[in-house]
Amino acid sequence: xxxxxxxxxxxxxxxxxxxxxxxxxxxxxxxxxxxxxxxxxxxxxxxxxxxxxxxxxxxxxxxxxxxxxxxxxxxxxxxxxxxxxxxxxxxxxxxxxxxxxxxxxxxxxxxxxxxxxxxxxxxxxxxxxxxxxxxxxxxxxxxxxxxxxxxxxxxxxxxxxxxxxxxxxxxxxxxxxxxxxxxxxxxxxxxxxxxxxxxxxxxxxxxxxxxxxxxxxxxxxxxxxxxxxxxxxxxxxxxxxxxxxxxxxxxxxxxxxxxxxxxxxxxxxxxxxxxxxxxxxxxxxxxxxxxxxxxxxxxxxxxxxxxxxxxxxxxxxxxxxxxxxxxxxxxxxxxxxxxxxxxxxxxxxxxxxxxxxxxxxxxxxxxxxxxxxxxxxxxxxxxxxxxxxxxxxxxxxxxxxxxxxxxxxxxxxxxxxxxxxxxxxxxxxxxxxxxxxxxxxxxxxxxxxxxxxxxxxxxxxxxxxxxxxxxxxxxxxxx
Amino acid sequence: xxxxxxxxxxxxxxxxxxxxxxxxxxxxxxxxxxxxxxxxxxxxxxxxxxxxxxxxxxxxxxxxxxxxxxxxxxxxxxxxxxxxxxxxxxxxxxxxxxxxxxxxxxxxxxxxxxxxxxxxxxxxxxxxxxxxxxxxxxxxxxxxxxxxxxxxxxxxxxxxxxxxxxxxxxxxxxxxxxxxxxxxxxxxxxxxxxxxxxxxxxxxxxxxxxxxxxxxxxxxxxxxxxxxxxxxxxxxxxxxxxxxxxxxxxxxxxxxxxxxxxxxxxxxxxxxxxxxxxxxxxxxxxxxxxxxxxxxxxxxxxxxxxxxxxxxxxxxxxxxxxxxxxxxxxxxxxxxxxxxxxxxxxxxxxxxxxxxxxxxxxxxxxxxxxxxxxxxxxxxxxxxxxxxxxxxxxxxxxxxxxxxxxxxxxxxxxxxxxxxxxxxxxxxxxxxxxxxxxxxxxxxxxxxxxxxxxxxxxxxxxxxxxxxxxxxxxxxxxxx
Numbered sequence: 001x002x003x004x005x006x007x008x009x010x011x012x013x014x015x016x017x018x019x020x021x022x023x024x025x026x027x028x029x030x031x032x033x034x035x036x037x038x039x040x041x042x043x044x045x046x047x048x049x050x051x052x053x054x055x056x057x058x059x060x061x062x063x064x065x066x067x068x069x070x071x072x073x074x075x076x077x078x079x080x081x082x083x084x085x086x087x088x089x090x091x092x093x094x095x096x097x098x099x100x101x102x103x104x105x106x107x108x109x110x111x112x113x114x115x116x117x118x119x120x121x122x123x124x125x126x127x128x129x130x131x132x133x134x135x136x137x138x139x140x141x142x143x144x145x146x147x148x149x150x151x152x153x154x155x156x157x158x159x160x161x162x163x164x165x166x167x168x169x170x171x172x173x174x175x176x177x178x179x180x181x182x183x184x185x186x187x188x189x190x191x192x193x194x195x196x197x198x199x200x201x202x203x204x205x206x207x208x209x210x211x212x213x214x215x216x217x218x219x220x221x222x223x224x225x226x227x228x229x230x231x232x233x234x235x236x237x238x239x240x241x242x243x244x245x246x247x248x249x250x251x252x253x254x255x256x257x258x259x260x261x262x263x264x265x266x267x268x269x270x271x272x273x274x275x276x277x278x279x280x281x282x283x284x285x286x287x288x289x290x291x292x293x294x295x296x297x298x299x300x301x302x303x304x305x306x307x308x309x310x311x312x313x314x315x316x317x318x319x320x321x322x323x324x325x326x327x328x329x330x331x332x333x334x335x336x337x338x339x340x341x342x343x344x345x346x347x348x349x350x351x352x353x354x355x356x357x358x359x360x361x362x363x364x365x366x367x368x369x370x371x372x373x374x375x376x377x378x379x380x381x382x383x384x385x386x387x388x389x390x391x392x393x394x395x396x397x398x399x400x401x402x403x404x405x406x407x408x409x410x411x412x413x414x415x416x417x418x419x420x421x422x423x424x425x426x427x428x429x430x431x432x433x434x435x436x437x438x439x440x441x442x443x444x445x446x447x448x449x450x451x452x453x454x455x456x457x458x459x460x461x462x463x464x465x466x467x468x469x470x471x472x473x474x475x476x477x478x479x
Numbered sequence: 480x481x482x483x484x485x486x487x488x489x490x491x492x493x494x495x496x497x498x499x500x501x502x503x504x505x506x507x508x509x510x511x512x513x514x515x516x517x518x519x520x521x522x523x524x525x526x527x528x529x530x531x532x533x534x535x536x537x538x539x540x541x542x543x544x545x546x547x548x549x550x551x552x553x554x555x556x557x558x559x560x561x562x563x564x565x566x567x568x569x570x571x572x573x574x575x576x577x578x579x580x581x582x583x584x585x586x587x588x589x590x591x592x593x594x595x596x597x598x599x600x601x602x603x604x605x606x607x608x609x610x611x612x613x614x615x616x617x618x619x620x621x622x623x624x625x626x627x628x629x630x631x632x633x634x635x636x637x638x639x640x641x642x643x644x645x646x647x648x649x650x651x652x653x654x655x656x657x658x659x660x661x662x663x664x665x666x667x668x669x670x671x672x673x674x675x676x677x678x679x680x681x682x683x684x685x686x687x688x689x690x691x692x693x694x695x696x697x698x699x700x701x702x703x704x705x706x707x708x709x710x711x712x713x714x715x716x717x718x719x720x721x722x723x724x725x726x727x728x729x730x731x732x733x734x735x736x737x738x739x740x741x742x743x744x745x746x747x748x749x750x751x752x753x754x755x756x757x758x759x760x761x762x763x764x765x766x767x768x769x770x771x772x773x774x775x776x777x778x779x780x781x782x783x784x785x786x787x788x789x790x791x792x793x794x795x796x797x798x799x800x801x802x803x804x805x806x807x808x809x810x811x812x813x814x815x816x817x818x819x820x821x822x823x824x825x826x827x828x829x830x831x832x833x834x835x836x837x838x839x840x841x842x843x844x845x846x847x848x849x850x851x852x853x854x855x856x857x858x859x860x861x862x863x864x865x866x867x868x869x870x871x872x873x874x875x876x877x878x879x880x881x882x883x884x885x886x887x888x889x890x891x892x893x894x895x896x897x898x899x900x901x902x903x904x905x906x907x908x909x910x911x912x913x914x915x916x917x918x919x920x921x922x923x924x925x926x927x928x929x930x931x932x933x934x935x936x937x938x939x940x941x942x943x944x945x946x947x948x949x950x951x952x953x954x955x956x957x958x959x
Binding site: 029036044054055111241253275343347 | 515518522523525526527529530533534537581593594597598599600601610611612613614615616617618619620621622623624625629633637737738741742745749752753754756757758759760761763764765768769771772773774775776777780784813839843846847850854859860863864867873874
């Protein structure tokens with residue numbers, strides 16, 4: 001019986017010009033967004049690769065410098081994009097693409113791509129994720145909302161049920177009749193996307209993780225299942241098609257356009273993000289309270305002269321300036337670490353609240369999950385930013401420690417600009433000893449440990465929606 | 480006759496509980512948007528104040544130290560050294576007490592955040608120039624803000640559609656339309672009456688709730704042209720509302736069932752607010768792709784290397800040629816000469832980097848020109864431009880700010896360079912004369928010129944749709 005109903009639904013869909021239009025538009029949008037995402041991904045990955053290489057070359061060939069000058073010269077790092085970011089760019093447009101890793105300062109990542117985009121982009125980026133999260137649910141609602149209530153209004157439900165057709169079979173038939181064309185539309189697009197990604201990843205930055213892709217697909221399928229179940233349930237429960245439509249469109253609107261803002265606003269009330277100027281003034285004030293380099297150098301010099309029992313600093317076998325640099329960096333790093341940790345903890349608390357908001361709107365769950373798997377969510381941004389910071393601290397401190405051991409008066413030569421000064425210059429060999437920054441993004445399990453709540457909530461939604469829909473369908477009245 | 484219709488429709492609306500529920504909901508959302516915007520604006524304002532106070536306090540502590548030293552010199556307790564001590568050393572002050580060009584909150588910030596949460600709002604000048612990046616949670620930036628601009632762009636059309644998708648269909652189904660038109664009443668008058676009362680209700684609600692919100696928000700009504708901006712804001716919102724009423728009229732005039740009308744209007748909403756802007760943004764980015772900031776970093780590094788290759792004497796000579804105020808044979812100290820070299824190189828690097836940065840601006844201009852040509856495809860794009868610009872949440876205000884920041888950085892250098900190069904001690908008088916930044920808001924009439932086209936376009940689209948709707952009504956059959 002399910003088959004018969006499915007076949008009838010399929011035929012009806014096919015004959016319905018509106019379906020062909022709507023489905024055609026969605027597939028087109030999906031193709032366009034995937035295509036442009038892919039182009040962007042390739043371009044950005046190639047550019048970052050090129051700049052990474054030239055940065056490294058410049059670092060190695062910077063010539064003779066004081067090691068601390070090299071620490072100030074520093075380097076720039078870029079977060080490598082993962083292939084699945086083509087599907088979901090997540091927060092990428094709203095985080096800076098690079099930061100200067102240098103001595104003393106932990107810099108905030110700068111140049112958010114959104115700063116270089118016209119205001120119209122704030123309406124929302126056309127990505128495959130947007131199509132999957134917002135437009136396909138709308139299509140599903142429009143195709144299914146008449147399932148029971150429409151049949152009842154036409155009087156065909158009474159006929160069907162009088163033939164002894166189980167209510168459950170009608171529901172399953174309707175779903176089957178819809179899933180088939182939907183899969184026919186979506187599968188070729190997904191397959192095309194996956195193959196394109198697979199062929200083109202590897203060479204540029206990193207391989208496509210099939211595990212991530214599989215979980216992402218599962219997540220979206222569960223989400224579509226929720227929307228379909230809900231639509232059928234409402235269609236069975238509603239008194240009129242109009243009521244069913246109003247309720248379902250209301251759900252869609254709240255789910256896709258009101259809940260995200262409302263939940264992030266609420267999260268910001270509960271755990272407020274400091275304003276940028278508040279943040280920097282607090283951080284700088286604390287840094288300024290610490291002993292400055294000049295003061296530290298004097299202290300170390302006096303202490304060392306006493307310890308080594310020499311007459312002047314010129315005779316010391318190690319550099320008080322270097323010790324001051326090491327100590328200043330160490331103190332500064334800890335202070336900055338604490339301030340930035342607080343900031344990222346706030347972000348993450350807000351993010352977790354957003355995840356919990358999936359109880360209200362399943363879109364939030366699928367969105368968080370999708371960003372997580374695409375490697376474009378907050379926790380993975382933090383992972384990258386912290387890896388870069390660890391690298392900065394190691395780089396700067398290894399150079400500072402080199403200063404401690406080598407910048408003695410005996411090793412100094414004439415300063416290039418100030419005639420009265422003598423300076424210590426390190427040679428090429430030191431630069432090569434600093435390894436380049438290699439970032440390894442976290443694996444699937446790392447992501448799932450942070451995103452299992454989304455999967456669980458999606459499942460919870462699916463189960464409860466199915467249960468409610470079954471109840472509503474079992475009670476559906478003939479007229 | 481129109482009056483009779485309006486009065487009658489008013490009675491019907493009064494009895495319609497759904498209509499009032501919808502309006503009540505709308506009022507709540509406006510209130511929430513104001514609350515949200517106000518909280519954000521207050522927080523930003525507090526941050527700005529705190530920041531300014533702290534940087535002034537730091538400068539002031541140096542001034543006090545300098546004053547003490549000055550007094551001791553006057554009393555003859557210490558002798559003025561050849562090189563001034565730290566709190567009076569111009570290099571020290573310019574580096575460690577650099578003040579900032581800080582952008583004040585936008586005039587209508589509690590109403591429209593716009594892009595105000597995206598661009599840096601302060602830049603430190605001096606030898607340790609610094610950009611104070613915005614640190615809003617990127618997830619929040621992605622999701623967007625629930626401010627009044629959002630309510631007007633997205634929810635207000637829904638309110639209008641909900642009130643007017645069923646102007647004629649139900650009356651026709653009930654048969655009352657035929658009866659009505661049997662009276663000496665034109666269909667057009669009836670429809671205009673129905674639309675007019677709804678428009679009065681909605682516009683009245685928008686104006687009343689907005690003004691109420693303005694009263695409770697931290698908006699400074701007395702400053703500058705805030706009232707003018709509010710008027711522009713309201714005029715644009717009314718034009719946008721008229722567009723949606725006209726569209727509803729058009730859809731009603733096609734004579735389909737109420738359910739079909741509702742679906743058609745929902746589809747229009749989806750196309751105009753979600754799909755068109757997304758496609759417009761995407762095509763602008765695809766046709767005029769932004770050069771990457773990674774390239775800018777690369778270029779800056781290369782330029783720095785190139786500039787460092789220029790021989791010292793030549794670099795200084797170029798600097799002296801560009802700045803006749805510093806004679807090549809001035810009384811510069813040895814360190815001063817090194818700083819001249821530093822300043823000269825910095826200036827040359829900045830010039831070349833600016834050339835590279837100009838490419839970003841040019842590309843963005845091209846994107847914006849494309850958008851300007853196709854913006855009439857969606858009134859939402861037009862309204863967004865007007866609301867962002869009149870509220871002060873657009874990119875142009877930030878550009879205006881950057882231009883003033885550049886001037887301020889020049890003023891700063893002009894003040895400090897001569898003192899740094901000759902290592903002349905800063906007196907307390909000098910401290911008092913250190914230039915301060917004061918942002919001059921762009922006058923409203925300049926902003927008006929910028930979005931004039933969008934404003935005319937918005938009202939034009941509204942009138943065009945309205946007239947088309949009225950024309951379509953002629954073919955409307957009252958008995959279905």
